[in-house]
Amino acid sequence: METPLIQLDNVHKYFGRNPVLCGISLTITEGRTTAIIGKSGEGKSVLLKHIIGLLEPDRGEILYRGQPILKMNRKETRDFRSRMSYMFQGCALFDSMTVFENIALPLQEGTRLSTAAISKKVHTRLEQLDLGNVGKLYPSQISGGMMKRVAMARALVTDPELVLFDEPTTGLDPIRKNAVHAMISHYQKTLGFTALVVSHEIPDIFHIAQEIVMIDGGKVVFSGSSQTIEACSTPVVSQFIRGEVHSTFID
Numbered sequence: 060m061e062t063p064l065i066q067l068d069n070v071h072k073y074f075g076r077n078p079v080l081c082g083i084s085l086t087i088t089e090g091r092t093t094a095i096i097g098k099s100g101e102g103k104s105v106l107l108k109h110i111i112g113l114l115e116p117d118r119g120e121i122l123y124r125g126q127p128i129l130k131m132n133r134k135e136t137r138d139f140r141s142r143m144s145y146m147f148q149g150c151a152l153f154d155s156m157t158v159f160e161n162i163a164l165p166l167q168e169g170t171r172l173s174t175a176a177i178s179k180k181v182h183t184r185l186e187q188l189d190l191g192n193v194g195k196l197y198p199s200q201i202s203g204g205m206m207k208r209v210a211m212a213r214a215l216v217t218d219p220e221l222v223l224f225d226e227p228t229t230g231l232d233p234i235r236k237n238a239v240h241a242m243i244s245h246y247q248k249t250l251g252f253t254a255l256v257v258s259h260e261i262p263d264i265f266h267i268a269q270e271i272v273m274i275d276g277g278k279v280v281f282s283g284s285s286q287t288i289e290a291c292s293t294p295v296v297s298q299f300i301r302g303e304v305h306s307t308f309i310d
């Protein structure tokens with residue numbers, strides 16, 4: 060059965076007089092990969108920040124398993140936050156820490172596990188992500204592709220229920236980009252987490268996400284499967300996914 064993990068219900072957000080989210084309603088289904096697409100500056104990262112709890116809506120609600128997150132008590136909020144993790148655009152690894160220490164950090168900060176238990180979990184993730192022999196190195200000593208894998212290992216080390224990826228392939232060459240997509244798809248299936256990916260990689264992202272949500276003008280203009288978006292005839296959607304430039308720009 061398809062269970063809604065996260066729901067946004069009529070979410071509005073203004074920055075000063077600038078409306079960014081204008082009544083966003085969407086559902087993130089448990090165990091699936093959902094991609095959020097849309098032009099630059101349309102509010103995709105702002106939307107992620109609402110789910111993480113870094114921003115609060117001016118109007119509307121965000122629900123986790125049917126429960127409004129802003130009405131949770133402190134313990135419920137802590138539990139909810141501990142079930143999710145994120146992989147940021149630039150990896151956000153700490154240069155002064157080794158790969159091992161970077162991956163261990165969420166367990167040291169967010170759990171009461173013993174040093175031995177943390178070490179075991181970190182080693183498991185290092186092996187799973189083919190990073191077995193780089194644990195002692197620093198981020199500056201490894202390649203960009205490896206850094207992405209380290210960021211992924213860190214995002215997955217807490218066994219999260221929901222993983223948010225904000226443009227995980229930015230700045231990667233086509234081979235590394237495919238590798239990161241394959242990695243997300245593989246671990247989403249084998250570890251069973253729910254993935255939410257903000258991406259500009261069209262059409263590649265359609266191959267790993269089962270659900271696509273497109274935002275334009277602060278609203279959801281498409282929500283459906285990756286097969287249906289490619290057949291969508293709504294001009295704003297079809298032009299965007301084909302990268303068509305409006306004739307006034309060509310002139």
Ligand SMILES: Nc1ncnc2c1ncn2[C@@H]1O[C@H](COP(=O)(O)OP(=O)(O)OP(=O)(O)O)[C@@H](O)[C@H]1O
Nearest residue numbers: 074077079097098099100101102103104105106259
């Ligand atoms: N803290 C903030 N204060 C004021 N305005 C903000 C803030 N955060 C985001 N914005 C504005 O909200 C709009 C949406 O920004 P956001 O970063 O969500 O876009 P995006 O769709 O993720 O873009 P991109 O694809 O380029 O990453 C932009 O106009 C941005 O300037």
